[in-house]
Amino acid sequence: MTKLKALVGACTVALATLGSAVTAEAATWRYAFEEALTDVQGVYASKFKEHIEANSDHTVQLFPYGTLGESADIMEQAQAGLLQFVDQSPGFTGSLIPEAQIFFIPYLLPETHDGLEYFFRNSKAINEAFKSIYAQHGLELLKMFPEGEVVITTQEAFDSPAGLDGVKIRVMTNPLLVESYKAFGATPTPLPWGEVYGGLQTNIIQGQENPLFWVESAKMYEVTDVMTFTGHNNFTTAVMANKRFFDRLPEQDQQLVQDAMQAAFDHIMVYQKGLSERSLEKILEQKPDMKIVRLTEEQRQPFRAAAEEVEAKFIEMTGDPGRQLLQQFKQDLNAAKAQ
Known part of the structure; x- marks a missing residue:
């Protein structure tokens, strides 16, 4: 009887091992993001999916905004391992990962497309320092x-x-x-994205910020009348994997994921050229009387001055780790400007 139990146990282990091997050969990976399939994050995710499925037997399921809840929901699901991949802006992960808030120091990032591309490709702060920071929270950046x-x-x-x-x-x-918005003189009002359109309709809030493609896609122009270019920031997002999932992948699958991420990055940087201009044209087609204001350098100066106050707040929130990260960030930015 004991031998029989041992044999059954051995067979069970063998079958489980075989099942794991099959799963590793042809798995289904779940990837959620904060925008529609036709928006920037959706275009990026679609390219990632295309590369994975063209170069392996794996399948990638994509979950656009709203299909699995709000931003906080998909992050919880990614950390719990229910999602293998998640794309989320540091704007939402800032409470979880304080150092990620560095992207919200006004007038810090390059203001040209080429400068941005060089910075994100080559930044040690992004490609090295941030990886270890995210790993502490169960995420592979x-x-x-x-x-x-x-x-x-x-x-x-x-x-x-x-x-x-x-x-x-x-x-x-x-x-x-x-x-940042306190320093800009406004009354900042945190709200989940799902409440923004209605909040603007009912005057609970009187404004919002977003990249132009999202203003067009989410129809923010329908409930606001003025669009102001202050030049204070460029919206950044981060794609992460559940770290336990990623660490357990075979080496060839880890490389496959990295290659797919690079292919998606290359694609999205080309896709974004002229995207803001195209989005603005669509907005003005729908609402010709939308007032467009571009602040002059002189008008931007008080906002730039306020950025110093925000930078000090960042260091206050993050301590020495944040200070060191900001130093590396600025070195990387100087290198980008030199290009």
Whole structure:
């Protein structure tokens, strides 16, 4: 009887091992992101899926915004291993990973497409330092990429911090972004994305910020009348894997994922050229009377000055690790500017 039990146990282990091997050969991976399939994150995810499925027997299931809940929901699912991949802006991970808030220091990132591309490809802060920071939270950071210049849409025009006095601007649930809009003179109001359109309709908030393609895609122009280019930021996002899942992948699958991420990055940087201009054209086709304001360098100066206050807040929130990260960030930015 004991021998029989041992034999059954051995067979069970063998079958389980065989099942694991089969799964490793042809798995289904789940990938959630914060935008629609036709938006930047969706285009990136689609290219990743295309590369994986063309070069392996794996299948990638894509879950656009709303299909699995809000941003906080998909991050929880990724950390729990229910999702293998998640694309989420540091705007939402800032509460979980304080150092990620560095992307919300105004006027820090390069302002040109070429500068941004060089920075994200070569930054030691992004490609080395951030990897170890994310790993502490059960996440394998695979790639960060820019999504487009952030614009502010409001009900009334402004050209100085004084013009934002008392204006409730919706922000992501990110402590440093809150501090940024305080420094800009506004009243920052954290809200889940699903409540923004209605909040603007009912005047609970009077403005919001986002890259132009998202203003067009989410129809923010329908519930605001003025779009202001302040030049203060470029929206950044991060693609992560559940670390336990990634670490357990065979070496060839880890390389496959990295290659797919690089292919998607190369694709999205080309895709974004002229995207903001195309999005603005679509907005003006739908709403010709949308007022477009581009602040001059002189008008931007008070906002640039406010960035120093936000930078100090970042260091206060993150301590020496944040200070060291910011130093590396600035070295990487100087290298990008030199190009």
